[in-house]
Amino acid sequence: MEINGVEIQDTFAEAFGIQVSRLLVTAATKKLAKIAATEATGYGTSVIGCPAEAGIDCYVPPQETPDGRPGYIIMICNMDKKKLDHELLERVGMCILTAATTAVFDAMKNPDEKMTTGKKLKFYGDGYEKMIEIDGRTIHSIPLMAGDFLVEEELGVRSGVAGGNLFIMADTPASGLLAAEAVVNAIESVPGTITPFPGGIVASGSKVGSNKYKFLGASTNEKMCVTLKDDVEGCQIPTNVDGVYEIVIDGVDEDAVKAAMKAGIEAAVKVPGVLKMSAGNFGGNLGAYKLNLHDLF
Amino acid sequence: MEINGVEIQDTFAEAFGIQVSRLLVTAATKKLAKIAATEATGYGTSVIGCPAEAGIDCYVPPQETPDGRPGYIIMICNMDKKKLDHELLERVGMCILTAATTAVFDAMKNPDEKMTTGKKLKFYGDGYEKMIEIDGRTIHSIPLMAGDFLVEEELGVRSGVAGGNLFIMADTPASGLLAAEAVVNAIESVPGTITPFPGGIVASGSKVGSNKYKFLGASTNEKMCVTLKDDVEGCQIPTNVDGVYEIVIDGVDEDAVKAAMKAGIEAAVKVPGVLKMSAGNFGGNLGAYKLNLHDLF
Amino acid sequence: MEINGVEIQDTFAEAFGIQVSRLLVTAATKKLAKIAATEATGYGTSVIGCPAEAGIDCYVPPQETPDGRPGYIIMICNMDKKKLDHELLERVGMCILTAATTAVFDAMKNPDEKMTTGKKLKFYGDGYEKMIEIDGRTIHSIPLMAGDFLVEEELGVRSGVAGGNLFIMADTPASGLLAAEAVVNAIESVPGTITPFPGGIVASGSKVGSNKYKFLGASTNEKMCVTLKDDVEGCQIPTNVDGVYEIVIDGVDEDAVKAAMKAGIEAAVKVPGVLKMSAGNFGGNLGAYKLNLHDLF
Amino acid sequence: MEINGVEIQDTFAEAFGIQVSRLLVTAATKKLAKIAATEATGYGTSVIGCPAEAGIDCYVPPQETPDGRPGYIIMICNMDKKKLDHELLERVGMCILTAATTAVFDAMKNPDEKMTTGKKLKFYGDGYEKMIEIDGRTIHSIPLMAGDFLVEEELGVRSGVAGGNLFIMADTPASGLLAAEAVVNAIESVPGTITPFPGGIVASGSKVGSNKYKFLGASTNEKMCVTLKDDVEGCQIPTNVDGVYEIVIDGVDEDAVKAAMKAGIEAAVKVPGVLKMSAGNFGGNLGAYKLNLHDLF
Structure with missing residues (x-):
């Protein structure tokens, strides 16, 4: 041919089966969203030696995101659900929560199940966190030094x-x-x-x-x-x-x-x-x- | 004041004591070196939740690198020497070795000791690896699909x-x-x-x-x-x-x-x-x- | 409100009336297309002092371009049709034709008229230029040092x-x-x-x-x-x-x-x-x- | 050989003789300085068809600039001094003055003569401009909508x-x-x-x-x-x-x-x-x- x-x-x-999560990282600007998405998906080439396989799927313009801000959809993958749960917690918590002006929304269609990443991260708010709703989603708003970090309660995995x-x-x-x-x-x-x-x-x-x-x-x-x-x-x-x-x-x-x-x-x-x-x-x-x-x- | x-x-x-490595990642172009350096230093904000603290120190023009190609110096850090050894092996092996046209050189002045990252990675060559010398450094040349990956035998840590x-x-x-x-x-x-x-x-x-x-x-x-x-x-x-x-x-x-x-x-x-x-x-x-x-x- | x-x-x-052209610049990679698009739209903030108003409209993925390569749509504008004709000739000829691996296609819907930019640029081929058809468009292929530059015969203006x-x-x-x-x-x-x-x-x-x-x-x-x-x-x-x-x-x-x-x-x-x-x-x-x-x- | x-x-x-200017564009951040430098040096490949030959020479860290902010040195060239004078006025006035947070300093060593770009641009201040001194240089501070634009009185040409x-x-x-x-x-x-x-x-x-x-x-x-x-x-x-x-x-x-x-x-x-x-x-x-x-x- x-x-x-x-x-x-x-x-x-x-090809092989793997557990995949897909999340949307938004920020005040496209550049700030890219910075967070890049940090969260680094050290993620292959699960042979990296703690996850990860990368940026696509850019989403502000007109199409739940909070009306520009964002990048990223995917984080691991063979093992428990390890994926851990990676979601740490990559979102250490690389996106800590980044300027960010928010995280679930972007997985037809998930097999949900990881409670947002539900776990909210405790970082030490009681000052609040539950809000955006676009029909359950969101936790966590006060940080520089402002409030928003993260959806559950992130779909399939x-x-x-x-x-x-x-x-x-x-x-x-x-x-x-x-x-x-x-x-x-x-x-x-x-x-x-x-x-x-x-x-x-x-x-x-x-x-x-x-x-x-x-x-x-x-x-x-x-x-x-x-x-x-x-x-x-x-x-x-x-x-x-x-x-x-x-x-x-x-x-x-x-x-x-x-x-x-x-x-x-x-x-x-x-x-x-x-x-x-x-x-x-x-x-x-x-x-x-x-x-x-x-x- | x-x-x-x-x-x-x-x-x-x-501030706290930490074990620090400092390596130079070169490639055929500045852009290719940046891609590898970024991947290798991702997921590296804080050892509280990331497997290392990592980042790009500075750009080094081709006129000043051992192989005459553009490069970025990166730093990878961990409180624990054994964990740092592991991180060097995986971050270099999974994120730089796998990247197009790259090479890795030690860039730590006055190291306390050396990690044998290159010495370990060379086995990936399955007997086809070669030891060469560049600029007075001991380098392992490992044949890959797209060409040879060069990595210095030891990387300084302090x-x-x-x-x-x-x-x-x-x-x-x-x-x-x-x-x-x-x-x-x-x-x-x-x-x-x-x-x-x-x-x-x-x-x-x-x-x-x-x-x-x-x-x-x-x-x-x-x-x-x-x-x-x-x-x-x-x-x-x-x-x-x-x-x-x-x-x-x-x-x-x-x-x-x-x-x-x-x-x-x-x-x-x-x-x-x-x-x-x-x-x-x-x-x-x-x-x-x-x-x-x-x-x- | x-x-x-x-x-x-x-x-x-x-706002004011202006003559607008809209062209698609494709190249072997997204990065190469961006380089050409950026050079061609520089020095183009306002016709008060710049020879044109110009900028990048949007990115077009390879799946949606006439030649199946990634591209950027740019717009070049001037109050005066004759000046716009000149700017198209020079900005395409000096900033896109000269750039690596590029091609130029018309991207203006419902044009009032057409500028014959490609028809004029073809002479640069000194007799070695060829007329071809891509996706129903009349294209001139001009041999350059590094390969052939493709440019559509006419570019729409409105x-x-x-x-x-x-x-x-x-x-x-x-x-x-x-x-x-x-x-x-x-x-x-x-x-x-x-x-x-x-x-x-x-x-x-x-x-x-x-x-x-x-x-x-x-x-x-x-x-x-x-x-x-x-x-x-x-x-x-x-x-x-x-x-x-x-x-x-x-x-x-x-x-x-x-x-x-x-x-x-x-x-x-x-x-x-x-x-x-x-x-x-x-x-x-x-x-x-x-x-x-x-x-x- | x-x-x-x-x-x-x-x-x-x-190679040919040409009149060269060399200026430093600083801004609040490296990214903002790059944006202005890129716009000002666009449409500048060859004087055969472009109004100037122009490009970015190098990055200068904040530690080494007159105003302690990051900057890029750009060069703008034309065969003809009068045309170069015009290009400096328009490229600085339309592409740097209009850009966010910028300032312009002379960066030409051993100039043959000086263009009075800053001296001419100051009139844009309509009487609200001020003459100040930075690092021994004569600078005009011109109030704009978003803040004050600083430009050195004279720019060296050789x-x-x-x-x-x-x-x-x-x-x-x-x-x-x-x-x-x-x-x-x-x-x-x-x-x-x-x-x-x-x-x-x-x-x-x-x-x-x-x-x-x-x-x-x-x-x-x-x-x-x-x-x-x-x-x-x-x-x-x-x-x-x-x-x-x-x-x-x-x-x-x-x-x-x-x-x-x-x-x-x-x-x-x-x-x-x-x-x-x-x-x-x-x-x-x-x-x-x-x-x-x-x-x-």
């Missing part, structure tokens, strides 16, 4: 999908990187998805375990390393490819992740030098979701 | 100072916020310091424990809340003040934190509406450092 | 409205400035409008002519200067107001400008410290449009 | 150098673009220089006149167009090069431009895929300066 002259490999991205992914294969590293940025730009406009790695882009591809160091749970996927093309047997990089980047996608459900993968492929094939689009899987035995690239179109 | 017509309260910031702080008291919330941004801008140019809260600014002031909820370790400092001025006995906010923001500073040593506090005060008093500068302490019994505001000048 | 406790003065913004405006009156300068930023954020989401001043915000208010210097066509409106409140007779600033900022809006038609003014007022009244919203006019004898604030609601 | 394995062609950049340049030749367009960004990052740290094109990068290379259209003063340099490699006789692009970008540099003097070119080459050769560095000239008969690449090292 080819799109715009670029080969789309007949393979699938192997079983989503992590590890949706695309491999971009290009003629040079720079072509791959430029295409990766274009892919991230395209996925930004797909609601209910994030690309949790730095700038949305993954420079490293891993394999499960290690051939040489038995104590390791994961190590570099040597068959996909551009600088090892001539040194490794069974290299999976085409001869004419010297730039490989991965995009990892988490979403509120399978459809969202698939829409993001589709948008990503359509963006990548428009960048000169992109030669092939592929995806990563582990043979299909680990993850619950097999997202076939050809089925996206 | 007055500077530029603004009262500088005769008080002190009570006993630094956390919790240096300033309270900005202004006529309105917006004046306080504008001054807070000006303070952060000024501290950016003081080497060896970070302002770890979102955008460098703290909207919430805490007290130890809680009057009403005995299970809480910390709660809002109701005597410093602008919206509780009329409701709380013993309110410590001057009558004409309605905007209060705090800046928290971590540094490699006491001198760096003091230089940052001085630069911060000098910036704040230039913003119209700033009426008083103060600092936060807990009576002087908790922290090892008492940084008196008047002694800064 | 009051909204959210803020007085909306019973007055009108006096009689729009300049000088729509709001005056924000707040308790302090910082409150006014924060509100101004919030207003600009809100207007960003109103299609067909720009706020051409730096960051969308005007710090200076002018009157026609000068009392003291007869050679001047415009001078500071001393009755609206916060630092002259006690020195000028007939000062029009309320006693409790010390922060005044203006937002100037240009739009493709009267409805767009009115929608922007409405969105701006709704955003401003949510910022603490905003006491009154007003607008600027010259008695109603100069501009063709009288946009009454009360009529917006 | 080779640096880091990249061929440095034995050629020279042909004979500088325009059109210093580098050609980056890389394996692919994306490699060339990434290297171009790295070059711009490096030149940012060379004081007294700007890269006036969008993002500092030029995608188009021109030749004087046109072969086909006699009415044109300049047209695409078809021998340097990557997409015409197979179609044009005498193509000057090496066979293995498919990415060509140019960096144009203006500076306060020849030494500054040479330092920028040197820094640019050193940055470019570190980007994978860069194959050759060259420069543009017109045979040496047009410009007064011949900046030989080999002489830089």
Whole structure:
């Protein structure tokens, strides 16, 4: 299969179930909302080593938010509900509550259940907190030094999908990187998805375990390393490819992740030098979701 | 004491010892280095609830870095050396190694000891890693999908100072916020310091424990809340003040934190509406450092 | 009239007819499109002294552009059609054609007429230019050093409205400035409008002519200067107001400008410290449009 | 000559004399100063079609500015002194005076002469302006709606150098673009220089006149167009090069431009895929300066 002259490999991205929360962070200005959203979603590339997978989903203009102020929707994810509950409490409490002029609203449609983040954070008010209603939502108003922080009582959580992914294969590293940025730009406009790695882009591809160091749970996927093309047997990089980047996608459900993968492929094939689009899987035995690239179109 | 017509309260910031690391993140472009530095220092406002205190210290132009590429120096801090070792491993491994085109170099002068972050991360190369030398430093080159990640074998750590702080008291919330941004801008140019809260600014002031909820370790400092001025006995906010923001500073040593506090005060008093500068302490019994505001000048 | 406790003065913004163009600048990435859009709309606050009034209208995701790449819609305006034709040629030719990976498409709905910007620019190709079709549009492809620049043959122009405006009156300068930023954020989401001043915000208010210097066509409106409140007779600033900022809006038609003014007022009244919203006019004898604030609601 | 394995062609950049001004724009925050500096230097890539060549030279921290606030130094250039005088008046008057919280100071060392920009702008104060002294400088304080704008009475101008340049030749367009960004990052740290094109990068290379259209003063340099490699006789692009970008540099003097070119080459050769560095000239008969690449090292 080819799109715009670029080969789309007949393979699938192997994705996993994950617990996903989705919240709206508003502030007095777009810039202030971005600062809080960025702090709250940092150190959140992969649950392999980070306490959560997190990222900014999209911007919401003031005309469309419950409090009429500009905001960013962020997603925070963890395999484990209890850990997700903890992460919500700390990331909202330490990174958004502490930020200037912010408020937090639930933004998850069709949640499986609710985390009581706001209900727990209100105690920080030491008795001076108040319960109010905004747009039909139960909100706790907590007095802080600089003003009142608003947080919705409950934040919705649902079983989503992590590890949706695309491999971009290009003629040079720079072509791959430029295409990766274009892919991230395209996925930004797909609601209910994030690309949790730095700038949305993954420079490293891993394999499960290690051939040489038995104590390791994961190590570099040597068959996909551009600088090892001539040194490794069974290299999976085409001869004419010297730039490989991965995009990892988490979403509120399978459809969202698939829409993001589709948008990503359509963006990548428009960048000169992109030669092939592929995806990563582990043979299909680990993850619950097999997202076939050809089925996206 | 007055500077530029603004009262500088005769008080002190009570600061604490913390273990500090300081590393340089370089990349092909300034923008790519910033992306990695931001991801690695997110979720890092306060060790009360975050796994580390972290932030960007300063930009280093390509002319002054070991590999001749643009970079940002970041600081990652924790009270506990073992936890700091863990945070370095994960924040570098998950947030910088995974980012496009990056490298990591030690940037700590006069370290007390070294963490072997690079020495541990190299195993990710699964035998394909190489040891090289750059600028007299021992560097591990780890092949990744998109190219080779370079990381210095050891990263210096030293006993630094956390919790240096300033309270900005202004006529309105917006004046306080504008001054807070000006303070952060000024501290950016003081080497060896970070302002770890979102955008460098703290909207919430805490007290130890809680009057009403005995299970809480910390709660809002109701005597410093602008919206509780009329409701709380013993309110410590001057009558004409309605905007209060705090800046928290971590540094490699006491001198760096003091230089940052001085630069911060000098910036704040230039913003119209700033009426008083103060600092936060807990009576002087908790922290090892008492940084008196008047002694800064 | 009051909204959210803020007085909306019973007055009108006096606006003027202007010739407006609206074009879409796409590029390989969002960042590259922003760079070109910013360069092309600089030095474009007011035709009083700038060769055009110009600004960014909105971002368009790759899913919605003719070439499937991310883009920004910009507006370039001048009272005079011939001058606008010149500005289009130079701003597109010098600031977008020269920028990396860009293309330019018409984005004006219901134009009165067309400027042949693309038809003129194609000659730069010195015979190597080609005419192609994208999405039913006639496009010229001009070979450059770094690749081919695409530009639509004709760019639509119509009689729009300049000088729509709001005056924000707040308790302090910082409150006014924060509100101004919030207003600009809100207007960003109103299609067909720009706020051409730096960051969308005007710090200076002018009157026609000068009392003291007869050679001047415009001078500071001393009755609206916060630092002259006690020195000028007939000062029009309320006693409790010390922060005044203006937002100037240009739009493709009267409805767009009115929608922007409405969105701006709704955003401003949510910022603490905003006491009154007003607008600027010259008695109603100069501009063709009288946009009454009360009529917006 | 080779640096880091990249061929440095034995050629020279042909540069021209230009009148250069250099001013410092300060504001309450770094962000506000950047907004004004960006607006004032827009529409300023080349005097061929723009009313000036303009750009941001560098950031100056509050500790080093006359008014203790953060600022950006910008440069505004024109071949003609009278036109430069006009541009200074309009760009400062329309794009900086109108911006929130700004001030303007002279930042030109060793000027040949002075433009009386501040002396002319003061009349806008309509008699309410005041002359003050800051740091030994004569400053006019002009009351505006939002506060007082400060501008130095005279701004220094000197004979500088325009059109210093580098050609980056890389394996692919994306490699060339990434290297171009790295070059711009490096030149940012060379004081007294700007890269006036969008993002500092030029995608188009021109030749004087046109072969086909006699009415044109300049047209695409078809021998340097990557997409015409197979179609044009005498193509000057090496066979293995498919990415060509140019960096144009203006500076306060020849030494500054040479330092920028040197820094640019050193940055470019570190980007994978860069194959050759060259420069543009017109045979040496047009410009007064011949900046030989080999002489830089």
